[in-house]
Amino acid sequence: MxxxxxxxxxxxxxxxxNSAGMVAMAAEQGLNVLAIDFDPRATLTAELGVKDPRFTLNDLLYIDPEADTPxxxxxxxxxxxIVRAGEGWPSNVWVLPSERPLGRRESDSAMFETRVRRALQxxxxxxxxxxxxxPPRAGGKLATCALIAAKKVFIPATLTTDGQLGAEQALKTIQFVSSPGSGMNEDLVLAGLVRSILPKKDDMRAVNHFVNERLVETFGDAVIDDLTIEQAGHYSGIVSYSVREECRLACVPITAAPGREAKKLQGWYGELLDHAITRKGA
Ligand SMILES: Nc1ncnc2c1ncn2[C@@H]1O[C@H](COP(=O)(O)OP(=O)(O)OP(=O)(O)O)[C@@H](O)[C@H]1O
Ligand SMILES: [Mg+2]
Structure with a gap:
């Protein structure tokens, strides 16, 4: 897996x-795909059309400190x-949903961080x-839990100061989790830095180019460049198109949306998928 x-x-x-986009493209290619929502705000859960799930990631992570048994x-x-995604999504999409109480795990002293890795086995x-x-919490326990379970990790970054800082801090956390001797996840690989929610070409400002240069300096070849997909400036990335927000609101995959802009986003999310998966026989 x-x-x-x-x-x-x-x-x-x-x-x-980008998570929802990758799930959509994976499903379209016939893969059995599981979306795991680590964000207590449950935005991905909602977008995938899951309502009132019986169990959530919070139940999977919870360890009762009073229990006599392991x-x-x-x-x-x-x-x-795990549950199937809602009716707008293909039937090969599964979800491990989130809920607000998942936020309590951030301050839970129980050692639950390896439980998702084990669950995937x-x-x-x-x-x-x-x-x-x-979720974007710096050094949080939920983020650590995800990074221990992951084989690859993408860092999305907007071309803003915040986007750059968030990416650089994420890189430090990833390096820490994957460092030899951390005992966490030595095999974790950075799949790439993904320029995301880019302004359209004519709206690109000097500050965006400045931030881009900083990101390229830090991430080098890890910056994902697909020059076959239309570029926002003189480099490529996921451009801001309103069809993305429309899909989110309608709880449907980007693959269900018509039009040129949806096609561009599908191309990009497909590109991410190619970086994420190991093709059989490759
Ligand atoms: N390519 C895109 N085109 C247009 N809008 C986009 C695109 N990608 C993301 N957005 C919108 O930008 C906003 C932020 O994106 P998103 O929710 O994916 O970010 P996030 O990193 O998950 O945020 P958070 O840290 O709050 O969970 C959302 O309203 C989303 O719909
Ligand atoms: Mg989010």
Whole structure:
């Protein structure tokens, strides 16, 4: 199973949008895909059309400090906790939903950080790709839990000072989690820095170009450049198109949207998917 996280330590940079886009493209290619929503605001859960789930990620992570018996095995519990996405989505999309109380886990002293990694072991052979949407809290326990479960991680960044700072801080956290001796996830790979929610070409300002240069300086070859897809400036990235917001509101995948702009976003999310998965026989 491939497992990919979208992570930045700043909000509003495209983590959830890129997660939903990758899920849509993976489903279109016939993969069994699981979206895991680590954000207590549950925006991805809502977009995937999941309402009032019986169990959520919060239940999977919770360890009762008073219990006399050891906590249950997440590799078993995961089968009860995942649900199919709502009716707007293909039937090969599954969701491990979020809910507001998941936020309590950030201050929970229990050692739950390896539980999603273990849960995914229980889905080996059933799910081809897990896509994790991670909240932007710096050094948070939920983010650590996702980064331990992930094999690859994308950092989305807007071409703003906040986008840049969030990306640089995310990189430090990723380096820490994957450092030899951290005991967390030595195999974690940076799949790439994804320029996201870019202004259209004519709206690109000097400040955007300035931030872009800083990002290229820090991330070098890890910046994902697909020159076959129309560029926003003199480099490529995911441009801001209102069809993205329309899909989110309608709780449907980008693959269900008509028009040129939807096609461009599909191209980009497909490009991310290519970086995320290991093709059979490759
Ligand atoms: N390519 C795009 N075109 C237009 N709007 C976009 C695009 N990508 C994201 N957005 C919009 O920008 C806003 C922020 O994006 P998103 O929610 O994906 O960011 P996030 O990093 O998950 O934010 P948060 O940290 O708050 O969870 C949302 O309203 C989203 O719909
Ligand atoms: Mg989000």
């Amino acid at each position: 491939d497992a990919v996280a979208n992570y930045s330590e700043k909000g509003g940079v495209g983590k959830t949008s 906590p249950g095995d997440p590799a078993e519990f995961i089968h009860d906790a 229980g889905l080996e052979g059933e799910i081809d790709l897990a896509v994790m949407d991670v």
